[in-house]
Every structure is written in structure tokens, then in C-alpha cells.
Amino acid sequence: MAYPSTTTAPPVDLQITGLGGLGDGVGRLADGQVVFVPGAVPGDHLQVQVVGKRQGVLRGQLLAIRQPSQDRVTPPCAAFGQCGGCDLQHLSDAARxxxxxxxxxxxxxxxxxxxxxxxxAAGHRRRARLHVRQTQGSLVVGMLTARSDQVAQTEHCPALSAALEAVRQRAPAALQDFLYLGELSLVLGSAGVVAMLSGKVRSSPPTARELSARLGVVGLRYRLGQHADQWGEDDVALPEVDAPWVVRTQPDGxxxxxxxxxxxxxxxxxxxxxxxxxxxxxxxxxxxxxxxxxxxxxxxxxxxxxxxxxxxxxxxxxxxxxxxxxxxxxxxxxxxxxxxxxxxxxxxxxxxxxxxxxxxxxxxxxxxxxxxxxxxxxxxxxxxxxxxxxxxxxxxxxxxxxxxxxxxxxxxxxxxxxxxx
Ligand SMILES: C[S@@+](CC[C@H](N)C(=O)[O-])C[C@H]1O[C@@H](n2cnc3c(N)ncnc32)[C@H](O)[C@@H]1O
Missing domain, CATH: 3.40.50.150 (Vaccinia Virus protein VP39)
Structure with a gap:
């Protein structure tokens, strides 16, 4: 029997038994049909509303957690669910x-x-491509949300290394007098953070040297319309690779x-x-x-x-x-x-x-x-x-x-x- 794929179908109880490739919880209805439920983790017992069918599988919306999985944890980031950077923060490290x-x-x-x-997990990222957007007169700098071109807003990103997070925190004040849309790529090496900036400006940017000081990076290259400049380090060496072999990369590499x-x-x-x-x-x-x-x-x-x-x-x-x-x-x-x-x-x-x-x-x-x-x-x-x-x-x-x-x-x-x- 085909399950009615509309929101008019009655809610169902569902045991989540696995994870799909995009991080959705997966369970089976009594008739054997598979349902994918965003926000669910294996071991959850849920009340779910089936909301549609895509590419042959049912999609469910989590209505209530009847019995949480013992592997379910409180996500450490306030932007979890909105931010596209991390999609499994509600599952314990061991279960992941x-x-x-x-x-x-x-x-x-x-x-x-x-x-x-x-x-x-905490602070594991030493490389990031951050997005710069203007919202209600102020700049926000961070990861894009999962399903839009907007930046997820969070006071603190727990996935970024402390050095990258410090640059992200300084970025709005450093960029807001001349930039309204852009991309800030960062990579952390032994000597510090090297950055690359591109985007759209409303006025002439400061020099790369001045901007490096504002951001607290050891090197910066930018291309902003017809403005281009570079100062300081242009790449980083990976600290985990031993001499005599030295592996170098750039913020956009x-x-x-x-x-x-x-x-x-x-x-x-x-x-x-x-x-x-x-x-x-x-x-x-x-x-x-x-x-x-x-x-x-x-x-x-x-x-x-x-x-x-x-x-x-x-x-x-x-x-x-x-x-x-x-x-x-x-x-x-x-x-x-x-x-x-x-x-x-x-x-x-x-x-x-x-x-x-x-x-x-x-x-x-x-x-x-x-x-x-x-x-x-x-x-x-x-x-x-x-x-x-x-x-x-x-x-x-x-x-x-x-x-x-x-x-x-x-x-x-x-x-x-x-x-x-
Ligand atoms: C996952 S990265 C791995 C790089 C390196 N092994 C490391 O650990 O840093 C994949 C690399 O493959 C390169 N690449 C992707 N498609 C390629 C292709 N069709 N032919 C040659 N190189 C390719 C990319 O430029 C990138 O450097």
C-alpha cells in the first residue's frame, strides 16, 4: 500500500534505526516503507508527520521525541540546524x-x-571559507546556512580553531566600512593565519597591510573589484609534516x-x-x-x-x-x-x-x-x-x-x- 504522501496523513510513531547519507535519521513504517527524518538520530523513538515523497522515499517531519536515543546529545552550537557547517552535532562523538x-x-x-x-571535534578546523553578508546595516561573517545563501549567525563557532574564530570575530568591524558582500578564506599554519579576501566594495579598501592588522592575520591577499593588494605571508606550511618535506598551501588552495x-x-x-x-x-x-x-x-x-x-x-x-x-x-x-x-x-x-x-x-x-x-x-x-x-x-x-x-x-x-x- 502506498503511504499517503501529504500532510493530511495521520502522524505515525517511528523507531529510527539508521542514518542516511545526508545525516537524516532513517526508520521504517509498519508496511516496510522507509522514511527519512531530518534531526533524528538512531535509537530515537519519535512521532513523525510524513510530509512528502521525493525520489521514491518518504520524508518525515519530527513532531515529538517520545523517547530520545541514548546517543542523542545537546548540540554545542547555538546555530545548529540553521548553519550548513555541522550537521551531526546532536549525535554523540562515539556514536558518530x-x-x-x-x-x-x-x-x-x-x-x-x-x-x-x-x-x-571542538576547534578542529584550521581552514575555512567564510562568507560576508550585510544584514540590517551590519556585517555578518560565518558559514552559509544549510539551505540558503545567507550567513548562519552564531556568537561563537565551536568547530573553528581558536585562531580562526578570533579572526572571524574581528572581521565585521575590520571590513564594514568598505565591504558589503564577500568571501574570506583562512588557513592556519605554524606562523599564524593567512587570509584571502574577495568581494564587492562600496568604497576604497585599506591596504592589505592595514587590513591584516585589523584582522590579526600574518598575511593577506585581496581582490576587490579593481582593487588588489597583498601583504605578509602568502601561504602556510603544515606543522604536522616533518622536515625535510615541507607541504605548503594557500587560503584558497x-x-x-x-x-x-x-x-x-x-x-x-x-x-x-x-x-x-x-x-x-x-x-x-x-x-x-x-x-x-x-x-x-x-x-x-x-x-x-x-x-x-x-x-x-x-x-x-x-x-x-x-x-x-x-x-x-x-x-x-x-x-x-x-x-x-x-x-x-x-x-x-x-x-x-x-x-x-x-x-x-x-x-x-x-x-x-x-x-x-x-x-x-x-x-x-x-x-x-x-x-x-x-x-x-x-x-x-x-x-x-x-x-x-x-x-x-x-x-x-x-x-x-x-x-x-
Ligand atoms: C582531496 S584533495 C587531496 C589533495 C592531497 N592529497 C592532500 O591530502 O592535501 C584532491 C586533489 O585532487 C585535485 N583534483 C581534483 N580533480 C582532479 C582531476 N580530475 N585531475 C587531477 N587532479 C584533480 C584537486 O586539485 C585536489 O588537489
């Missing part, structure tokens, strides 16, 4: 990690144990958002590289500015690194030069899928794609025949799809770790090593 672990377990299969690494999570990621990837055994040639795909590249650059090994971002390739080349390892590394700039022949002969692959995953690359694993594939993923659904492709080429998961790298959200980082059977 368990959820991610079970999700990865489904991807790699029950036969393989999945390790899990927790990350301190990529780096792992949490230093603690990246420390864990690097150590899990290092172990996977070690367990992959001896190799003379390796390929790294989606290399960025070299966050994992040093882990492959063993004496005697040749590495080819693929990355499309020109600035990141420049930073990677600089890291190799400064470490004296340029002769071991070849950088291929451009779309991974268009340059795959450069990976021929590589026994070990390391890849860290964005959310779309790496379908073309995994399809090419049949032809290029790597022995080990170490896959770092921030999107478990596309990892699952790519894992099935790799399995079709005889590459099966042998190690799997989940890292709670995007604390307070439905996202997590996974590292899976696939080996040829």
Missing part, C-alpha cells in the same frame, strides 16, 4: 564514529576489520581541514605504504601540494604525481626541490583521466580524489595492473562504487581505517588498501 565505521564496513565487506580513529585528522591520515597512509612492500615505481593521483607524496618517495623509488591545480603543482615541485628529492619525482599537471599512460609500470598507486571519486582511474586498473592501491576517500559512497570496479580487476580490500576527519558532520575520511589476489 561508530556510524562511520559501520558505513566503511559495508563498503569493504564483513570479512575485513575496520579500524577507527577519533578526532577532537586545498589542505586537510583538521591538523589532528591529517596527522592520523598520514600515519595510516604511511603504514599502508609500508605494508605494500618493496616497489621501484609508484603513482600518486590527486596529489595536491604533496601532503602524502613524501610517504612514497623512498630512496631508490621513482614517483609520478598527478594533480590538476597549477599552484599546488608549483608547491609540490618546491617541496621536492627543497628536500633534494626532485630526481625521484615527476609531476604531471592536468586531469588524471587524460594522462593515465604516465602511470604505466607503477606497482603501487596512492589516490586521494575529491567527492566524485575516481571512476576512470579505477577502470584503468585492469589495463595498468597496479599491485597495491591505497585509496584515501572523503566520500564513502563513491569509494564503494570504485571498490567494486577494483574488485572486478582482482584488487580486494586488505586494510581499512576510518578517521573522523570532519567531526560533527556526516562525512569522514577512509583509507583502504586494495591488494591483487
Amino acid at each position: 564514529l561508530r556510524h562511520h565505521q559501520q558505513h566503511l564496513q559495508r563498503v569493504v565487506g564483513a570479512a575485513l576489520a575496520v579500524d577507527a580513529v577519533a578526532v577532537q 586545498f589542505c586537510q581541514a583538521s591538523e589532528q585528522a591529517n596527522r592520523a591520515l598520514r600515519s595510516v597512509v604511511a603504514a599502508a605504504v609500508r605494508d605494500a612492500g618493496e616497489f621501484a615505481r609508484a603513482a600518486e593521483f590527486y596529489a595536491g601540494s604533496g601532503n602524502f607524496t613524501d610517504l612514497l618517495l623512498r630512496p631508490g623509488a621513482q614517483v609520478v604525481a598527478f594533480e590538476q591545480d597549477e599552484a599546488a603543482c608549483g608547491q609540490l615541485a618546491r617541496a621536492a626541490r627543497d628536500a633534494g628529492w626532485s630526481d625521484r619525482l615527476r609531476i604531471v599537471q592536468g586531469d588524471v583521466a587524460a594522462q593515465l599512460s604516465a602511470a604505466a609500470g607503477s606497482e603501487v598507486w596512492l589516490l586521494d580524489p575529491g567527492r566524485p571519486g575516481a571512476p576512470e582511474l579505477c577502470a584503468a586498473a585492469g589495463r595498468l595492473a597496479p599491485r597495491d592501491v591505497i585509496y584515501v576517500s572523503c566520500a564513502l559512497d563513491t569509494l564503494g562504487r570504485d571498490a567494486r570496479t577494483l574488485a572486478g580487476h582482482g584488487l580486494v580490500p586488505v586494510q581499512a581505517t576510518i578517521i573522523d576527519g570532519f567531526a560533527w558532520t556526516v562525512h569522514a575520511e577512509a583509507v583502504v588498501r586494495f591488494a591483487r589476489q
Whole structure:
């Protein structure tokens, strides 16, 4: 029987048994139909109003919590539910990690144990893209709300590191005499916060030096209409990467958002590289500015690194030069899928794609025949799809770790090593 998909249907009692990919609680009606309920967590017993059906699944609105889940907690942020930055603050840290672990377990299969690494949620973000909007004569600076182009208003953002939050707090007063709409990107390195600002001005901005002092940053670049200026540091080095390898990024470039999570990621990837055994040639795909590249650059090994971002390739080349390892590394700039022949002969692959995953690359694993594939993923659904492709080429998961790298959200980082059977 099709459930009436209108608000005229009577409310129902619903036991929430899982979490959907967007963080909604999931339960089943007595007739077996699945309902997604925003704001619900596994273990909740709720009264729910079914409000519609989208793409074949029912959507429910939470009317009342009859019995809260023992994993339900009070969100630490006043803007929770409004802000698009964190979507799982109402679930305990332990339950969130368990959820991610079970999700990865489904991807790699029950036969393989999945390790899990927790990350301190409060203040974990060392990188942020903040939005600047004018509301009722004053500026607000923060994350966008989940479903609009407006900025979520909160006195204190608990996800940002203390240094980034301090800049966010100073920003309205620093920007309000000349800016009415913009984007402020921040990244924290050992020397302090470096910023990048773009947007629309109503009058001439101060110099980058003056604005850096107002914001309390160690470097700032801006482009505001026809006004452009730069002062101080232009990039940061990641403190968790040891010399002689130095990984640099800019506020608008990529780096792992949490230093603690990246420390864990690097150590899990290092172990996977070690367990992959001896190799003379390796390929790294989606290399960025070299966050994992040093882990492959063993004496005697040749590495080819693929990355499309020109600035990141420049930073990677600089890291190799400064470490004296340029002769071991070849950088291929451009779309991974268009340059795959450069990976021929590589026994070990390391890849860290964005959310779309790496379908073309995994399809090419049949032809290029790597022995080990170490896959770092921030999107478990596309990892699952790519894992099935790799399995079709005889590459099966042998190690799997989940890292709670995007604390307070439905996202997590996974590292899976696939080996040829
Ligand atoms: C998730 S980041 C990982 C970067 C690096 N591994 C790190 O940990 O900092 C993904 C990287 O892939 C790059 N990228 C995305 N699509 C690409 C493509 N089709 N070809 C080459 N590089 C790509 C992005 O520029 C970005 O640097």
C-alpha cells in the first residue's frame, strides 16, 4: 500500500534505526516503507508527520521525541540546524564514529576489520571559507546556512580553531566600512593565519597591510573589484609534516581541514605504504601540494604525481626541490583521466580524489595492473562504487581505517588498501 504522501496523513510513531547519507535519521513504517527524518538520530523513538515523497522515499517531519536515543546529545552550537557547517552535532562523538565505521564496513565487506580513529571535534578546523553578508546595516561573517545563501549567525563557532574564530570575530568591524558582500578564506599554519579576501566594495579598501592588522592575520591577499593588494605571508606550511618535506598551501588552495585528522591520515597512509612492500615505481593521483607524496618517495623509488591545480603543482615541485628529492619525482599537471599512460609500470598507486571519486582511474586498473592501491576517500559512497570496479580487476580490500576527519558532520575520511589476489 502506498503511504499517503501529504500532510493530511495521520502522524505515525517511528523507531529510527539508521542514518542516511545526508545525516537524516532513517526508520521504517509498519508496511516496510522507509522514511527519512531530518534531526533524528538512531535509537530515537519519535512521532513523525510524513510530509512528502521525493525520489521514491518518504520524508518525515519530527513532531515529538517520545523517547530520545541514548546517543542523542545537546548540540554545542547555538546555530545548529540553521548553519550548513555541522550537521551531526546532536549525535554523540562515539556514536558518530561508530556510524562511520559501520558505513566503511559495508563498503569493504564483513570479512575485513575496520579500524577507527577519533578526532577532537571542538576547534578542529584550521581552514575555512567564510562568507560576508550585510544584514540590517551590519556585517555578518560565518558559514552559509544549510539551505540558503545567507550567513548562519552564531556568537561563537565551536568547530573553528581558536585562531580562526578570533579572526572571524574581528572581521565585521575590520571590513564594514568598505565591504558589503564577500568571501574570506583562512588557513592556519605554524606562523599564524593567512587570509584571502574577495568581494564587492562600496568604497576604497585599506591596504592589505592595514587590513591584516585589523584582522590579526600574518598575511593577506585581496581582490576587490579593481582593487588588489597583498601583504605578509602568502601561504602556510603544515606543522604536522616533518622536515625535510615541507607541504605548503594557500587560503584558497586545498589542505586537510583538521591538523589532528591529517596527522592520523598520514600515519595510516604511511603504514599502508609500508605494508605494500618493496616497489621501484609508484603513482600518486590527486596529489595536491604533496601532503602524502613524501610517504612514497623512498630512496631508490621513482614517483609520478598527478594533480590538476597549477599552484599546488608549483608547491609540490618546491617541496621536492627543497628536500633534494626532485630526481625521484615527476609531476604531471592536468586531469588524471587524460594522462593515465604516465602511470604505466607503477606497482603501487596512492589516490586521494575529491567527492566524485575516481571512476576512470579505477577502470584503468585492469589495463595498468597496479599491485597495491591505497585509496584515501572523503566520500564513502563513491569509494564503494570504485571498490567494486577494483574488485572486478582482482584488487580486494586488505586494510581499512576510518578517521573522523570532519567531526560533527556526516562525512569522514577512509583509507583502504586494495591488494591483487
Ligand atoms: C582531496 S584533495 C587531496 C589533495 C592531497 N592529497 C592532500 O591530502 O592535501 C584532491 C586533489 O585532487 C585535485 N583534483 C581534483 N580533480 C582532479 C582531476 N580530475 N585531475 C587531477 N587532479 C584533480 C584537486 O586539485 C585536489 O588537489
